[in-house]
Amino acid sequence: METxxxxxxxxxxxxxxxxxxxxxxxAEQAKVAEAAGATAVMALERVPSDIRxxxxxxxxxxxxxxxxxxxVVSIPVMAKARIGHYVEAKVLESLGVDYLDESEVLTPADExxxxxxxxxxxxxxxxxxxxxxxxxxxSEGASMIRTKGEPGTGNIVEAVRHMxxxxxxxxxxxxxxxxxxxxxxxxxxxxxxxxxxxxEAGKLPVVNFxxxxxxTPADAALMMHLGADGVFVGSGIFxxxxxxxxxxAIVEATTHYTDYKLIxxxxxxxxxxxxxxxxxxxxxxxxxxxxxx
Amino acid sequence: MKVGVLALQxxxxxxxxxxxxxxxxxVAVKHSEQLEELDGLIIPGGESTTIGKLMRKxxxxxxxxxxxxxxxxxxxxxAGLIVMAKEIEGEEEAHLGLMDMKVSRNAFGxxxxxFETDLDVKGLQEPLRAVFIRAPLxxxxxxxxxxxxxxxxxxxAARQGNLLVSSFHPELTDDYSLHTYFTEMIKTTQAAVQ
Numbered sequence: 001m002e003t004x005x006x007x008x009x010x011x012x013x014x015x016x017x018x019x020x021x022x023x024x025x026x027a028e029q030a031k032v033a034e035a036a037g038a039t040a041v042m043a044l045e046r047v048p049s050d051i052r053x054x055x056x057x058x059x060x061x062x063x064x065x066x067x068x069x070x071x072v073v074s075i076p077v078m079a080k081a082r083i084g085h086y087v088e089a090k091v092l093e094s095l096g097v098d099y100l101d102e103s104e105v106l107t108p109a110d111e112x113x114x115x116x117x118x119x120x121x122x123x124x125x126x127x128x129x130x131x132x133x134x135x136x137x138x139s140e141g142a143s144m145i146r147t148k149g150e151p152g153t154g155n156i157v158e159a160v161r162h163m164x165x166x167x168x169x170x171x172x173x174x175x176x177x178x179x180x181x182x183x184x185x186x187x188x189x190x191x192x193x194x195x196x197x198x199x200e201a202g203k204l205p206v207v208n209f210x211x212x213x214x215x216t217p218a219d220a221a222l223m224m225h226l227g228a229d230g231v232f233v234g235s236g237i238f239x240x241x242x243x244x245x246x247x248x249a250i251v252e253a254t255t256h257y258t259d260y261k262l263i264x265x266x267x268x269x270x271x272x273x274x275x276x277x278x279x280x281x282x283x284x285x286x287x288x289x290x291x292x293x
Numbered sequence: 294m295k296v297g298v299l300a301l302q303x304x305x306x307x308x309x310x311x312x313x314x315x316x317x318x319x320v321a322v323k324h325s326e327q328l329e330e331l332d333g334l335i336i337p338g339g340e341s342t343t344i345g346k347l348m349r350k351x352x353x354x355x356x357x358x359x360x361x362x363x364x365x366x367x368x369x370x371x372a373g374l375i376v377m378a379k380e381i382e383g384e385e386e387a388h389l390g391l392m393d394m395k396v397s398r399n400a401f402g403x404x405x406x407x408f409e410t411d412l413d414v415k416g417l418q419e420p421l422r423a424v425f426i427r428a429p430l431x432x433x434x435x436x437x438x439x440x441x442x443x444x445x446x447x448x449x450a451a452r453q454g455n456l457l458v459s460s461f462h463p464e465l466t467d468d469y470s471l472h473t474y475f476t477e478m479i480k481t482t483q484a485a486v487q
Binding site for chain 2: 001002003004005007008011012014015016017018019034037038039040074075076093096097098099121122123251252255256
């Protein structure tokens with residue numbers, strides 16, 4: 001009997017496919033998310049848009065919030081640790097969290113090294129803007145990838161950019177001859193063996209979700225259309241006018257992402273979505289997607 | 294032979310790959326009308342609360358019950374096992390309620406307790422590499438249910454006529470022997486109909 005194997009960790013992410021993972025800040029929101037059909041919840045002290053508004057250093061959530069959420073739902077509970085913050089991750093693992101997110105939404109604790117994720121029984125999800133980043137995180141032991149997007153903006157444009165870029169880079173690698181892969185591994189800054197896997201399979205060796213800017217059912221469906229395995233919704237649900245309705249509608253639009261009539265139906269009378277931010281209005285320091293490498 | 298994989302949420306492509314290795318044609322099922330053209334149905338792993346909710350919303354509860362009542366085989370893994378059970382511990386309502394068994398969700402604990410192990414399964418020649426992910430257990434079975442496998446004396450795979458369930462994930466390895474077993478069940482029912 002073996003726990004924490006790569007099959008068990010990656011398999012857990014595979015069970016989330018076609019699903020919606022929702023940010024929640026307390027037990028009550030966690031129950032709303034579960035009742036709406038979320039496949040997991042991310043327990044946080046503040047959603048990304050509040051982190052933006054508050055400024056300062058954003059850290060791991062208070063363990064009380066994480067425990068409170070774990071107590072009230074039967075679906076998996078995820079939590080975020082700062083990039084490179086080994087101890088925050090170990091603390092969350094000790095609480096029994098089901099999945100860890102080494103997240104650029106929080107202020108990075110290390111500007112050079114990410115967490116050695118192989119040193120954990122609990123699996124990790126990490127953000128990526130391109131194929132190089134995705135494969136570096138997988139080398140470090142990430143069992144699931146998500147686009148970084150631009151969290152807390154309610155603006156889908158960055159998530160679209162990242163998903164399109166990763167997929168076009170995968171197609172390029174897939175069509176390379178084997179002798180070209182060595183130079184490409186050097187260009188991307190990734191391990192050759194991992195790149196060879198991508199070349200042969202035509203996809204990442206782990207599931208790839210969309211995150212960072214999903215605010216409406218149509219946004220979620222767009223990311224599925226672009227090849228995402230599922231979606232994370234951060235501020236989009238509990239910063240909308242009617243979280244319950246938004247949550248249910250996003251779940252249904254994700255499952256039936258090619259059924260446009262259905263998406264129209266679930267999008268009716270939802271109320272106001274979260275207020276968005278135009279990306280060009282953000283200064284370089286405010287861009288979370290530039291955190292990590 | 295056409296086998297559907299219920300594609301509302303969960304590990305759909307893995308089951309399609311395994312059932313195709315076992316020699317059947319695999320189809321992702323998103324609409325209940327698709328059941329008409331199928332010889333068998335797999336309900337995959339995923340989150341049972343999500344899958345159950347979407348099954349209700351899109352008319353799959355009655356459709357799958359009718360499908361099974363025709364004697365057509367249904368195979369549920371992990372969350373699929375949960376939604377097929379007559380009774381779910383701690384929950385008032387079952388989903389499909391097809392199989393005469395009581396199940397306990399997340400019976401091994403949280404993700405850190407998830408594991409893989411070699412398992413003997415009745416009807417298979419070789420032990421199977423079984424992957425358990427926040428897996429359920431079968432805590433009680435009716436007398437028509439045949440226990441196919443146990444782990445630490447707890448029931449982890451069973452069959453009742455045309456219904457097959459496992460609390461582990463046979464679709465996460467390259468071993469497709471349990472999928473072959475399921476295709477044999479389909480062949481037997483087809484032969485009986487003729």
